[in-house]
Amino acid sequence: MNSPRHDPAHRTLTVVGGGVIGLTCALTAADAGWRVRVLDAGTDERASWVAGGMLGSLGEGIPGEEASLALSVESVRLWPALAKRLDDPRVVTATDSLFVAASATDLEYLRHLADFVWAGGPRSESALQPITGRDIRTLEPSLSSRLVGGYRAIGEWSVDNRRLLEALRATVATAGVEVISARVVSLTDLDDPGPDSQILLAAGLGTTALWPGVELHPAKGEILRLSRTRWSVPPPGHVVRARLHGRAVYLVPRADGVVVGATQYEAEGMTDRTPQAGGVADLLADAIEVLPGLRTYELTEAAAGLRPCTADGLPIVTRVDARTVVATGHGRNGIVLAPGTAERVLSILEGVEE
Numbered sequence: 264m265n266s267p268r269h270d271p272a273h274r275t276l277t278v279v280g281g282g283v284i285g286l287t288c289a290l291t292a293a294d295a296g297w298r299v300r301v302l303d304a305g306t307d308e309r310a311s312w313v314a315g316g317m318l319g320s321l322g323e324g325i326p327g328e329e330a331s332l333a334l335s336v337e338s339v340r341l342w343p344a345l346a347k348r349l350d351d352p353r354v355v356t357a358t359d360s361l362f363v364a365a366s367a368t369d370l371e372y373l374r375h376l377a378d379f380v381w382a383g384g385p386r387s388e389s390a391l392q393p394i395t396g397r398d399i400r401t402l403e404p405s406l407s408s409r410l411v412g413g414y415r416a417i418g419e420w421s422v423d424n425r426r427l428l429e430a431l432r433a434t435v436a437t438a439g440v441e442v443i444s445a446r447v448v449s450l451t452d453l454d455d456p457g458p459d460s461q462i463l464l465a466a467g468l469g470t471t472a473l474w475p476g477v478e479l480h481p482a483k484g485e486i487l488r489l490s491r492t493r494w495s496v497p498p499p500g501h502v503v504r505a506r507l508h509g510r511a512v513y514l515v516p517r518a519d520g521v522v523v524g525a526t527q528y529e530a531e532g533m534t535d536r537t538p539q540a541g542g543v544a545d546l547l548a549d550a551i552e553v554l555p556g557l558r559t560y561e562l563t564e565a566a567a568g569l570r571p572c573t574a575d576g577l578p579i580v581t582r583v584d585a586r587t588v589v590a591t592g593h594g595r596n597g598i599v600l601a602p603g604t605a606e607r608v609l610s611i612l613e614g615v616e617e
């Protein structure tokens with residue numbers, strides 16, 4: 264489908280959705296000279312608000328998902344420039360990740376990923392080093408002495424997703440973007456500022472109601488927030504991604520604690536955001552097994568979010584008519600993919616890519 268090349272003096276963009284995708288796209292477009300406004304329905308429905316904040320490229324490498332891994336690797340390369348643009352030292356919480364195993368079988372699983380995907384997949388900027396149990400304790404002394412080994416992914420970052428949203432909102436404001444609290448019920452209700460106006464639909468799961476051809480399903484996930492007390496060991500300095508008796512659990516550092524995540528299963532519907540006791544119990548038990556000192560942390564939040572997923576696991580970033588572009592379906596990787604998607608959206612808006 265042909266897209267118009269817009270007159271730079273009159274290019275206006277309305278972004279529907281103020282999650283990580285909508286705000287990052289708004290910032291990239293504003294920096295390229297577009298006049299941008301964002302309409303957003305609020306925090307309650309926002310996957311970006313509950314997320315863990317891992318910028319996983321190597322860590323999200325799963326056999327059969329090479330195309331998704333390639334997108335993550337490409338987007339990870341853009342993250343340092345985005346972090347610099349945001350200019351908020353509280354956003355990035357770790358620059359390396361540890362993949363750790365609790366048993367020989369778990370270690371074999373990590374080796375399989377390393378051989379099959381990490382070594383043979385798309386080239387990543389991150390470097391992967393095998394580590395022993397002893398190395399784990401040198402790097403993170405408070406992790407369990409029962410961990411047998413794993414890998415260190417140097418350059419695999421994490422961010423504080425809530426600080427990220429705050430920093431994005433502050434930065435788009437200084438770039439002249441207006442963020443308006445509003446639920447868009449129909450695109451025909453949007454006022455049309457002129458022939459060169461464009462709409463970006465970046466409403467996460469909410470996109471299906473606004474553009475019915477976009478099919479998404481919600482993958483629910485429980486996730487916990489723990490804060491250290493004065494009796495606690497400090498939070499880890501790395502993202503810790505553990506394989507524990509066949510299950511996965513991750514610990515993502517925050518300034519004052521950790522985020523522990525995350526379960527993943529089909530939700531009952533588009534509003535099923537109440538955490539289940541079983542998911543919370545498993546995450547807590549596994550996290551404490553990995554870092555026993557978490558026992559003295561306070562459990563400050565148990566939440567569940569809905570990942571906006573597509574059938575093929577790849578995000579939908581495409582023009583759907585002469586005035587409308589869609590960017591949604593980022594599944595479990597929306598934070599890592601945000602700068603890559605923002606570049607693709609800008610190319611589509613400017614007619615460089617369809």
Ligand SMILES: Cc1cc2nc3c(=O)[nH]c(=O)nc-3n(C[C@H](O)[C@H](O)[C@H](O)COP(=O)(O)OP(=O)(O)OC[C@H]3O[C@@H](n4cnc5c(N)ncnc54)[C@H](O)[C@@H]3O)c2cc1C
Nearest residue numbers: 280282284304310311315316317447467469568597598599
């Ligand atoms: C438990 C969990 C852990 C995760 N961990 C990670 C991780 O570690 N790393 C990672 O990269 N990703 C992670 N994700 C995935 C990531 O959170 C999502 O892919 C990402 O947030 C999607 O961003 P989005 O902006 O498309 O959607 P959302 O964040 O859901 O934002 C959509 C926005 O659109 C607004 N909206 C909806 N409908 C309308 C409407 N009609 N009008 C106006 N506004 C509307 C909503 O209010 C919301 O603010 C995780 C997700 C979950 C649930």
